[in-house]
Amino acid sequence: MGNHLQVAFDQVNLNYAGFDELALKKLTLHSEINKVGLIGPSHAGKSTLLYLLAGVLDQVIPTEKSGTIALDGQDLVNWLASKQIGLVLQDPASQLSGMADTVFDEIAFGLYNQGLEEAEIEKRVQAVAQKLDLEDFLDQAPTALSGGQIQRLAIASIIALKPDLLLLDDPTSQMDPLGRQHFFAWLKESDCPVIIASSEIDDLAEVCDQLWVLEDGELQMAGKPADIFMKFANDQEIAKPAAFLMGEKMGCKFDGHYPVTADELMKAAAYGNHD
Amino acid sequence: MEAKNENHSMWKFRLTAATMTLIPAAVGINYVAKAFAEGLKLPVWLGSLGTFLASMLAGPVAGAISGFINNIIYGLTLSPISTVYCLTSIGIGLAVGILYEKGYFDKASKVLPAALVIALVSAVISTPLNVIFWGGQTGIAWGDALFAYMTAHHVSIWIASFADEFVLDLLDKVIVAYLAYLIYKQMPKRLVFFFKGNR
Amino acid sequence: MDAAKSASSNANWTASVDPVTKLLLILFFTLAAFCAQNLVEAGIVLVFTLALVFALPTKKSLWAMTAFSLFIIVTMVVIQGLFWPSNQTVAFHLGTIDFYQEGLKHALLLGSRILVIIFSTSFFIETTTLSENSRYLEKSGLSFKQVYVLMSVCYILPQMHRNLQKIRFAQKARGIQPAKSLWSKAKTLMPVLVPLIVKSFQEAMNRSISLQLRGFDSPVRRVPKSDRTYWQDRACHRLLAALSLVLVGVKIWEIICK
Numbered sequence: 191m192g193n194h195l196q197v198a199f200d201q202v203n204l205n206y207a208g209f210d211e212l213a214l215k216k217l218t219l220h221s222e223i224n225k226v227g228l229i230g231p232s233h234a235g236k237s238t239l240l241y242l243l244a245g246v247l248d249q250v251i252p253t254e255k256s257g258t259i260a261l262d263g264q265d266l267v268n269w270l271a272s273k274q275i276g277l278v279l280q281d282p283a284s285q286l287s288g289m290a291d292t293v294f295d296e297i298a299f300g301l302y303n304q305g306l307e308e309a310e311i312e313k314r315v316q317a318v319a320q321k322l323d324l325e326d327f328l329d330q331a332p333t334a335l336s337g338g339q340i341q342r343l344a345i346a347s348i349i350a351l352k353p354d355l356l357l358l359d360d361p362t363s364q365m366d367p368l369g370r371q372h373f374f375a376w377l378k379e380s381d382c383p384v385i386i387a388s389s390e391i392d393d394l395a396e397v398c399d400q401l402w403v404l405e406d407g408e409l410q411m412a413g414k415p416a417d418i419f420m421k422f423a424n425d426q427e428i429a430k431p432a433a434f435l436m437g438e439k440m441g442c443k444f445d446g447h448y449p450v451t452a453d454e455l456m457k458a459a460a461y462g463n464h465d
Numbered sequence: 466m467e468a469k470n471e472n473h474s475m476w477k478f479r480l481t482a483a484t485m486t487l488i489p490a491a492v493g494i495n496y497v498a499k500a501f502a503e504g505l506k507l508p509v510w511l512g513s514l515g516t517f518l519a520s521m522l523a524g525p526v527a528g529a530i531s532g533f534i535n536n537i538i539y540g541l542t543l544s545p546i547s548t549v550y551c552l553t554s555i556g557i558g559l560a561v562g563i564l565y566e567k568g569y570f571d572k573a574s575k576v577l578p579a580a581l582v583i584a585l586v587s588a589v590i591s592t593p594l595n596v597i598f599w600g601g602q603t604g605i606a607w608g609d610a611l612f613a614y615m616t617a618h619h620v621s622i623w624i625a626s627f628a629d630e631f632v633l634d635l636l637d638k639v640i641v642a643y644l645a646y647l648i649y650k651q652m653p654k655r656l657v658f659f660f661k662g663n664r
Numbered sequence: 665m666d667a668a669k670s671a672s673s674n675a676n677w678t679a680s681v682d683p684v685t686k687l688l689l690i691l692f693f694t695l696a697a698f699c700a701q702n703l704v705e706a707g708i709v710l711v712f713t714l715a716l717v718f719a720l721p722t723k724k725s726l727w728a729m730t731a732f733s734l735f736i737i738v739t740m741v742v743i744q745g746l747f748w749p750s751n752q753t754v755a756f757h758l759g760t761i762d763f764y765q766e767g768l769k770h771a772l773l774l775g776s777r778i779l780v781i782i783f784s785t786s787f788f789i790e791t792t793t794l795s796e797n798s799r800y801l802e803k804s805g806l807s808f809k810q811v812y813v814l815m816s817v818c819y820i821l822p823q824m825h826r827n828l829q830k831i832r833f834a835q836k837a838r839g840i841q842p843a844k845s846l847w848s849k850a851k852t853l854m855p856v857l858v859p860l861i862v863k864s865f866q867e868a869m870n871r872s873i874s875l876q877l878r879g880f881d882s883p884v885r886r887v888p889k890s891d892r893t894y895w896q897d898r899a900c901h902r903l904l905a906a907l908s909l910v911l912v913g914v915k916i917w918e919i920i921c922k
Contacts, residue, residue, distance in 0.1 A: 208658045246873050250482065251659055277877050284867035285874035288489070288816045291795040298888075305884035347878070480809045482872035482880060489816040490868035493824055494861055500828045501857060505849045518861070530813075538817045541687075543825065545729060545785035546778060600744050600774050604736045609743065616747040647854075648861055656862070659869050 195223040195262060195355060195383040197243075202257035204242065213238040215407040217257070223355070225377070227394035227415070228387035230404035231427055236387040237280065239404065240357045243385070244277040245270040261355075276353030280360045282344040286332055293319075293335070293343055294328045300351045318350045321376055323369070337364035342373070349380075358386040362393075395419075395431040395450040403428065416447040423448075475566045478526035487523055487660055491515035491531035492538065498641075508607070509637040513587075516554055517561050517645035521570060522660040525562020532558040549598065553590045557638075560586045561645075570646055580642035587638060588631040592623065601626035608633045678719055678791040682894035683800050686788040688904035689716075690781070695911040697780040699918075703769060706776040713783035719791075726786045733782060737775035744771040794818050799890040808885060812875075 202217040214235050228236045238247075245266065247253040261269040279285045290296035294315055301311045319325045322342040327335060332343060341364050349356065362370045374393040377384065385402075388394055394401065394415070401418045403410040405427070411418055415431075422428040423438070430438075433455040437448035444458035478484070494515030502511040516535065520528025532554025540548030560583045564570065569579035595601055601622050602609045608629040615625035649657075693713050700706035717726065745755070748767030755765040798815040802808060879885070 206655055206658070208654050241873075244877060246877070250873050250876050251655075275877065277873075279870050279874060281867070281870055284870035286871075287875065287878070288486075288871055289794075289798070289812060289819060291793070295795070295888075300878035302888055303879035303882040303885045305882070305886045307886075308889060351878070480813070482876040483869070485809055485813055485875065485880075486816075486868040486872040487865075488813050489820050490864045492817045493820045494864055496821055496824050497828070497860060497864075498857065500824075501853060504828075504832060505853065507846075507849060514861075518865075522865075534814065534817055538814065538821060541785060542789060542818055542821050543729075544732070545782045546733065548781075548785075598774065598778065599736065600740050600748075600771060602736065602740060602743065609739065613743045613747060616743070616749070619749070622749060644857075648858055651858060652862060652865065656865050656869060660865075 196260075197221055197223055198258075198260040200258045200260075202242075202255065202259060204238065204247070204253055204255045204257075207252035207254060213253075213407055214242070217407075217409055219402070219409055219412055221400065221412060223383040223385060224400065225383075225398045226385040227398035227401045228385055228404065229389070229391065229394065229401055229428065230410075233406075234404040235407040236404055237359050238407075240277060240359050240385065240387060243355070244275050244357055246277065273354040274351055276348040276351055276356045278345050278348050278356075278358045278361050280363070282337070282341040282361075282364065285344050286340070286347075290332055292329050293324060293332055296332050296343060297324075297347050297350050300347055304351065314350050314352075318346045321349075322346045323372060338366055338369045341365055342369065345373070353382060356380075356382050356384045358384065358388070360388055361386065362388065362390060389429070391429045392431045392433070395433070396452070415450045416445070419450055420447045475524055475562065476526060478524060478530075483660055484523060484527055487519055487527060488531045488534060491519035491528075492535045494518065495531075495535050496539075498644075508605075509633075509640055511637065511641055511644075513554065513557050513638070514641050514644055514648075516558050517641055518648065520558050520562035521565045521645060521649050522657065525559045525566075528558030528562045529555045530558070546598065549594050550591065552594065553587050556586045556590045557583060570642075570649065573643075573646065576642050576646045577639065580639040581635070583642065584631065584634040584638040588627060588634045591630050591634070592627045595626050595630060596622060601629065603629050603633060605633055678787075680893070680895045681791075682892075682897040682900070683788070683792050683797045684804065685894075685897060685900040685904065686792065688901060688908065690784040690788060692904050692908050692911070693780050693784040694777075695908050695915070697777040699911050699914050700773070700777075703772055703776070706773055706780075709780055710776050710783075713780050713787075716787040717783045720787065722790060725789070726782075729782050729786060730779070733778050737771070737778065740774060741768060741771040744768070796890065796892065799888050800892075802887045803890065808880065812880070 197219070199217045199219045202214055203212055204214040204217075205212045217239075228239065230236055241247050241251065242255075242259070243261075243266070248255065259266040286296055287299045290299060297315045297318060298311050301314060306314075315328070316325070319328055322345060324339070324342055324346055327339065327343075332340065335343060341361060345358070345361055362373055365373065370390065370393065374390070374397050377386070378397045386394070386398070398415060400412065401415050402412045403418060403422070411421060413421075419428075419430050419434050423430070431450050433449045433452055437443065437455055437458055440459065442449070442455075442458040444454045449455040449458045492515060495512050496515075498514040499510060499512035501507075502509055512535075513532070516528050516532040519531040533551045536547045536549075536551035536554050540546065540551075561579075564579040564582065569575045591603075592601075595603055601616075602612055603626075611632060612625050612629040615628060616622060693709060696709045697706055700709055717723070720726065744767040745763040746761065746767065748764065748770055751764035751767045753765040754762045755768055756763055794815055797818075798811050801814070802811045
């Protein structure tokens with residue numbers, strides 16, 4: 191479903207200019223990106239990885255890098271030159287343009303930069319606002335919104351650009367549970383390749399077909415959620431989804447592993463192998 | 466050859482995404498510092514703290530532009546008379562940037578002479594403005610008291626006004642310089658490199 | 665009903681004057697006030713700017729701006745009335761203290777100049793919005809980067825002003841005693857100011873990354889359309905610019921002749 195992007199990291203070492211320690215160490219990974227969840231403790235390098243793919247490092251933040259990164263066979267820099275990348279940062283308020291009178295203007299900002307016509311801009315803003323429950327706020331000033339709404343606004347501004355790769359850095363930290371639910375429901379249905387760094391492990395398990403585990407700048411493992419959680423079943427550093435923990439407690443397995451989604455838990459409880 | 470390159474890079478300035486956001490941040494900091502000084506009823510302005518930091522982070526041109534825009538926009542939004550003092554702010558931005566490049570903000574002991582120079586620059590530029598617009602006064606009580614005292618004793622209006630302004634500038638710029646020095650030392654390295662690398 | 669109607673029709677004529685013309689008006693009136701040699705001439709300029717002020721829909725912030733300056737003008741009148749170097753003729757006595765005509769006149773002249781600047785500036789402030797300004801400036805040829813730097817500052821300042829007022833109000837409501845000694849004041853300053861400053865720069869960094877990613881420097885950027893029509897904007901610019909140059913010339917001539 192949707193476009194699948196091929197990414198290839200080869201021995202990527204990276205440190206921020208002026209710092210000795212490596213933010214990313216010997217990162218090597220060849221994978222297809224559909225919906226990827228990025229997990230790991232804080233300061234693991236998740237944000238750095240997202241910045242790297244977005245082309246922010248080197249262009250905006252001075253860094254020293256070795257190794258290669260390729261997207262769909264093309265070097266990262268060349269790929270970025272012809273494609274639209276979308277990156278949603280951790281702190282939503284500081285990524286607003288700081289210059290929009292209304293929520294509508296804020297979402298439209300990137301679209302004006304793309305040179306689109308007024309009619310097309312109007313259409314896209316309405317569509318995106320609807321997807322993220324912001325239609326009622328289009329006339330309001332961004333400063334009047336709550337933290338969760340600002341986060342949705344930041345996301346809306348990015349997805350309005352129709353990015354070829356969407357990178358999200360902890361995009362639901364300030365949302366209430368309902369907002370988060372809507373967001374992940376939307377994410378599951380969206381058809382663009384996504385890499386999302388988040389600590390909402392239950393939601394990631396539902397939405398993502400792949401998880402990458404980062405710790406201390408190193409890639410610990412990349413694979414299907416079920417495989418990851420089984421491998422790290424006894425590792426306290428890696429959080430497990432509720433379904434997994436319940437499956438563990440009940441001793442029900444689904445398809446050879448403890449369930450990772452609600453659906454799998456239901457099936458495991460009903461038909462699965464009991465230990 | 467090396468020294469020449471250094472000077473060249475100090476004056477180089479491009480309007481990048483980094484400098485585009487640094488300048489409003491500096492203006493915001495100017496405003497907050499000034500508001501704090503007013504709120505705490507301190508006998509200084511502190512309204513050039515952001516300009517100082519902008520100069521230290523991104524060079525004299527960035528500081529000068531921050532100061533300039535600070536006064537122009539402040540004058541067009543909150544307080545109309547500030548506009549003309551943009552000349553002073555430009556002078557302060559340039560002075561701080563140059564002194565920073567020469568290493569005067571590296572050690573606490575060197576900050577004091579730098580602050581004196583900056584106070585002098587500020588007073589020299591502000592005095593003609595004060596004379597033209599306010600008849601030589603500065604609007605600060607004890608500075609104007611000095612001014613009144615001196616003019617009462619038939620001192621030239623220019624000297625009296627300069628004394629009024631310089632005494633205030635001295636106290637203010639010394640405090641702001643040390644504040645900027647301390648704050649700069651506490652800034653996360655990543656931030657410092659970010660703005661420096663984008664000159 | 666009538667008041668509202670007249671208010672909206674007032675808004676109409678000020679709305680058809682473009683932002684740059686309003687800025688040029690500030691320049692023009694300020695120069696005119698400086699070319700005025702005596703109180704009568706200055707008074708005429710002042711009356712014109714007062715006319716602008718009466719066209720304003722709201723005069724609230726005007727009073728705040730004027731109040732501060734009025735205070736200084738009063739002190740100027742006092743100090744110059746007493747001590748102005750060219751004081752000769754006595755205007756009036758207050759007990760044993762003499763106030764001199766020359767000083768008083770000079771102070772009033774300066775005061776009226778200040779009021780001219782304030783009035784003409786508030787005409788600009790009260791009758792334009794930031795989005796209108798940014799669209800017009802960009803349409804007139806400024807690059808988006810330049811417009812952004814100017815406009816984002818315009819957004820930050822009033823917002824911080826409001827935030828700080830809220831904080832002060834909240835503190836007063838909670839009965840927080842302001843620090844008494846200079847040292848304790850300094851001690852309360854640093855722990856609040858430093859994190860605030862670091863945060864501001866951190867946000868600036870994030871914003872610049874975001875701007876970069878959203879294509880702020882894209883060469884295909886289309887300027888947002890504004891559906892405002894202005895009355896003779898180019899003509900007004902040329903007229904006011906020419907008049908301002910004439911006034912500058914007059915002033916320079918006057919200085920040379922002295």
